Ligand code: HEC
């Protein structure tokens with residue numbers, strides 16, 4: 001039997017077992033299958049089952065004030081998203097583009113008219129549960145799942161205060177969150193009038209098949225404009241390293257060869273420590289661009305050991321007040337390699 005047929009057979013054979021497991025789970029009885037793991041414990045289920053739905057099902061009880069949220073924001077969020085949620089560096093701005101008028105209509109005018117050059121989180125947000133849930137599960141980006149429920153309430157309230165939805169003396173809680181939902185600028189902005197969710201809807205494309213005088217080749221309608229190519233370093237190296245789909249090379253192209261493979265390990269080291277989340281190769285993000293660092297230490301003899309130490313231990317004060325966290329898990333040789341790579345101009 002060929003491998004793929006064997007695989008198909010094993011899938012077919014596994015199916016009744018899976019159905020039986022689902023049946024047992026639905027009956028609430030412990031699974032008795034041996035050799036295929038064990039039933040999840042209640043604690044494991046609780047840790048996994050954290051989603052908050054648009055009707056607020058799943059939302060834990062709690063509360064947090066705008067003032068407390070401001071402290072959390074400034075300590076744990078502002079370094080990436082900007083003091084007022086306006087930063088465009090790590091992600092499109094969280095705040096901006098909404099008006100008091102939008103709060104009345106529930107539909108962000110700038111979105112409908114396309115008058116803003118980009119879309120902030122607050123412009124798009126139609127369900128408050130999504131903001132709460134996302135912060136709770138994914139933020140701060142470098143330390144997700146570390147905020148308590150009360151802290152998530154607080155920082156959510158602060159974001160809404162920055163967006164002029166909530167007053168500064170507000171305390172957001174599970175008891176009043178529905179009334180705040182009713183104030184969201186884009187609460188009516190989500191459409192279901194297309195075939196994506198409703199079986200009766202029409203698809204949201206309106207193309208008709210071309211039958212004559214058709215173009216020889218398709219024209220790509222969306223592309224990265226030249227002025228934006230270098231703005232976040234080389235995307236190719238950052239996010240598309242799985243499977244066959246490679247990101248387009250952006251940013252300045254480097255010609256230096258690396259024949260000895262001296263820096264072969266750099267890519268996995270920078271990925272593991274998320275260096276490029278905070279540093280552009282040629283541009284300041286949260287921390288200085290690596291080319292700026294190379295420039296600054298060009299004539300310093302001890303730069304390599306100094307930078308290696310700093311990369312391992314973190315610290316602040318050289319480029320500004322924002323600290324670099326310590327990079328746990330980098331040994332001395334790794335850190336020296338990274339320092340050398342930066343000082344040599346980040347060769348590919
Ligand atoms: C180290 C940088 C960093 C820090 C610190 C950080 N974020 Fe983020 N944040 C990001 C990045 C990167 C994304 C986009 C992530 C993605 O799309 O996968 C993001 C996305 C978000 C979004 C979603 C935006 C959208 O429109 O989808 C919100 C809301 C948010 N962050 C809130 C917070 C809050 C609140 C904190 C502090 C508790 C925080 N962030 C701390 C980097 C950071």
Ligand code: HEC
Nearest residue numbers: 273274275278286287315316317318319320322323324338
């Ligand atoms: C959470 C954000 C963040 C991450 C992740 C991060 N850095 Fe930094 N880095 C910074 C900040 C902020 C500074 C500026 C610190 C200062 O002013 O002293 C900095 C400074 C530096 C410097 C210059 C130090 C000096 O004293 O001049 C180097 C080199 C550097 N980082 C390399 C790295 C490398 C390599 C990694 C990955 C292993 C990394 N950084 C990860 C934020 C970060």
